Amino acid sequence: MTNHLTWEVLNDYVDEVLTPAERAAADAHVRECETCAAALTELRATVAEARALPATVMPPDELWNDVRATIEARKVAHLPAGMASARSHARGWWMTPGKLAAAAVVLVAATASLTAIAMNARVSPTTVVVQGTPSVTVSASWLASERAFQQNVLELREQLEVLHDHLSPATLVKVERALATIDLAIAEGREALLRDPANAALSELLASNYRQKIELLRRMTQLASS
Amino acid sequence: MIDPQSAPTTDDIAALVALAARGDVSAFEQLYTKCAGRVYAVCVRMTGDPQRAREYTHDAFVRAWERLSTFRGEASFETWMHRLTVNVVLTATRGERRRAARFVPTPDEPAAETDMALSTPAPDVETRIDLERAIAALPPRAREVFVLHDVEGYRHEEIADRLDLEASSVRANLHRARRLIMRMLTR
Numbered sequence: 001m002t003n004h005l006t007w008e009v010l011n012d013y014v015d016e017v018l019t020p021a022e023r024a025a026a027d028a029h030v031r032e033c034e035t036c037a038a039a040l041t042e043l044r045a046t047v048a049e050a051r052a053l054p055a056t057v058m059p060p061d062e063l064w065n066d067v068r069a070t071i072e073a074r075k076v077a078h079l080p081a082g083m084a085s086a087r088s089h090a091r092g093w094w095m096t097p098g099k100l101a102a103a104a105v106v107l108v109a110a111t112a113s114l115t116a117i118a119m120n121a122r123v124s125p126t127t128v129v130v131q132g133t134p135s136v137t138v139s140a141s142w143l144a145s146e147r148a149f150q151q152n153v154l155e156l157r158e159q160l161e162v163l164h165d166h167l168s169p170a171t172l173v174k175v176e177r178a179l180a181t182i183d184l185a186i187a188e189g190r191e192a193l194l195r196d197p198a199n200a201a202l203s204e205l206l207a208s209n210y211r212q213k214i215e216l217l218r219r220m221t222q223l224a225s226s
Numbered sequence: 227m228i229d230p231q232s233a234p235t236t237d238d239i240a241a242l243v244a245l246a247a248r249g250d251v252s253a254f255e256q257l258y259t260k261c262a263g264r265v266y267a268v269c270v271r272m273t274g275d276p277q278r279a280r281e282y283t284h285d286a287f288v289r290a291w292e293r294l295s296t297f298r299g300e301a302s303f304e305t306w307m308h309r310l311t312v313n314v315v316l317t318a319t320r321g322e323r324r325r326a327a328r329f330v331p332t333p334d335e336p337a338a339e340t341d342m343a344l345s346t347p348a349p350d351v352e353t354r355i356d357l358e359r360a361i362a363a364l365p366p367r368a369r370e371v372f373v374l375h376d377v378e379g380y381r382h383e384e385i386a387d388r389l390d391l392e393a394s395s396v397r398a399n400l401h402r403a404r405r406l407i408m409r410m411l412t413r
Contacts, residue, residue, distance in 0.1 A: 053358070
């Protein structure tokens, strides 16, 4: 038999999107044509196998820890959507001592897995102190400290860039996510401090975030170079 | 009290969603446990890449966490999560294509892609690679359409809407995907 059913018609037949007339014509052809009947059977089998694939494929075990770290960090940086209204009433949210403490804890959590990587690699933890920790007001010395911090970050970033290939892609992703979390906290803390320059707790939190960024970069640089 | 050892009921799910929306991470972990396999399955099949699937699964749950308050319960949580996951994957892959298109022609131009895909022997064709591997080896757009239609049960029109394609293009990609898969499975 010539004029076999086209591939498109066979597919539309399986998907049941042919018009009644087209369907009747295809049925008539398939009854007479073994080639098209076989092609239709094979196509149906393929589609049936796809539909029968397992609905679930389990992700890597540690994935929840990454999800948890991210949402814990955002829980502080941005209150959960369900608490959006609370945020609107909390203009001075960053200025609440309890929340400030929580923020520090969460930032540690956000980088906990990276710290674990560094510790597992037997890199000695390094305590980094940013020169000239800011005083209680945003002053010239504070701005100088911030410039020193940024220079320090730049240098560590350059070192890490050189050693980039020594870290696994998964670790690099974690590093960037943790850095993004810290940068967000720094940006919000800085904004809050500009609104309330005399707030000592804010100032300390901001300095703490800066120190944490430096420490994270330094540890990753050490890990990469080891 | 929700027993973490037993499968959550519909009421449990609603309670967990309510708790998680108020910031309860433990409740969200139970929702994660319930849905992670389904979410990861969609991600890994649509991308054909376990590393990206891991990343998108992460992003889907983070986005779900941020949007829990928008879950109204009209559909089941699993359905809501599934649709959110598909959106995450499609948004990400759309961005990747846009970036790639700045440097090379898009791999989803039908004519070029079809010629290339059909003329290149599948890596394991002689050993009858299984269906999962065949899906992973499909061109990106064909894979997305095939997974959404044949695995996940979406209709042509819905896929066209999600992928911002004409319905005819969805059908063409689906037919091409099936042809390629049957060749890879040596049918």
